[in-house]
Amino acid sequence: MGGAIARGLAKGSIIRTEDICVSNPSLAKLDALKLEFPAMQVTSNNAEAVHEADIVLLAVKPWLIEPVLKELPLDAEKQMLVSVAAGISFAQFEEWVGEKMTVFRVIPNTAISQLESMTLIASHHATQEQEQLLLDIFNEMGLAMLIPEKQMAATTALTSCGIAYVLKYIQAAMQAGIELGVYPKDAQRMVAQSVKGAASLILNNDTHPSVEIDKVTTPGGITIRGINELEHEGFTSAIIKAMKVSCVK
Numbered sequence: 001m002g003g004a005i006a007r008g009l010a011k012g013s014i015i016r017t018e019d020i021c022v023s024n025p026s027l028a029k030l031d032a033l034k035l036e037f038p039a040m041q042v043t044s045n046n047a048e049a050v051h052e053a054d055i056v057l058l059a060v061k062p063w064l065i066e067p068v069l070k071e072l073p074l075d076a077e078k079q080m081l082v083s084v085a086a087g088i089s090f091a092q093f094e095e096w097v098g099e100k101m102t103v104f105r106v107i108p109n110t111a112i113s114q115l116e117s118m119t120l121i122a123s124h125h126a127t128q129e130q131e132q133l134l135l136d137i138f139n140e141m142g143l144a145m146l147i148p149e150k151q152m153a154a155t156t157a158l159t160s161c162g163i164a165y166v167l168k169y170i171q172a173a174m175q176a177g178i179e180l181g182v183y184p185k186d187a188q189r190m191v192a193q194s195v196k197g198a199a200s201l202i203l204n205n206d207t208h209p210s211v212e213i214d215k216v217t218t219p220g221g222i223t224i225r226g227i228n229e230l231e232h233e234g235f236t237s238a239i240i241k242a243m244k245v246s247c248v249k
């Protein structure tokens, strides 16, 4: 996730590549970044990375946030903290870095590597300008939305877990295609593009899915037959149940 964000930042227009400093214990990962973006600064020393930084972004596993924070010489007056760690609340950050620090919780999904992330952003002690800056940064890596912290668990289920459910649909549709005689690679491209097209219809037209479904369900036709079969098999109910079990508060 950290590597994808660093790459996204470097490709974006808001932060200059030479102003990005990435810290990681693995020299091989740093070498790969440096090869792709020679202007990027890299180090294995976290404290060195945050020295003079305006924005400090943490992309370690949630249980490493506290120990990593302990080694960082943060300045609550001048710096803001951005955490992508799932499940670490603002209350926990207040305990670790004090009450004054501006903190953002950011949850991208894995499509960030394609600059197509759905990124959730919650803010704590941030100004409108700081919120706008974060939105601008992550809107360059897909679509970013500001949400209240209390919606983090539910929206993470929709986006970070939800992307896996969409991939599961792609896998299932491919299996059907293969049984019907379509080559796997062809089925993969056909289904993936259909999913991308469906998402574009919703995002670009800002319409409700039922409006788009209505356009392809001719009375007595083959699509409505399939859709009703999905409902008989509990498709909608299964998605709702999956989202609900993935929503852990």
Ligand SMILES: NC(=O)c1ccc[n+]([C@@H]2O[C@H](COP(=O)([O-])OP(=O)(O)OC[C@H]3O[C@@H](n4cnc5c(N)ncnc54)[C@H](OP(=O)(O)O)[C@@H]3O)[C@@H](O)[C@H]2O)c1
Binding pocket: 001, 002, 023, 024, 025, 026, 029, 046, 059, 060, 061, 062, 064, 068, 084, 085, 086, 106, 107, 108, 109, 110, 160
């Ligand atoms: N993956 C997702 O879809 C997703 C979505 C939203 C949020 N998140 C959050 O993103 C965070 C990272 O997840 P991930 O899947 O990217 O994990 P990951 O692949 O394990 O990446 C974590 C990185 O942190 C490095 N690291 C370990 N200890 C460190 C330290 N002390 N100082 C600096 N870097 C250190 C690791 O390096 P080594 O490999 O060399 O140990 C690794 O490159 C998690 O908190 C997760 O909750 C993930």
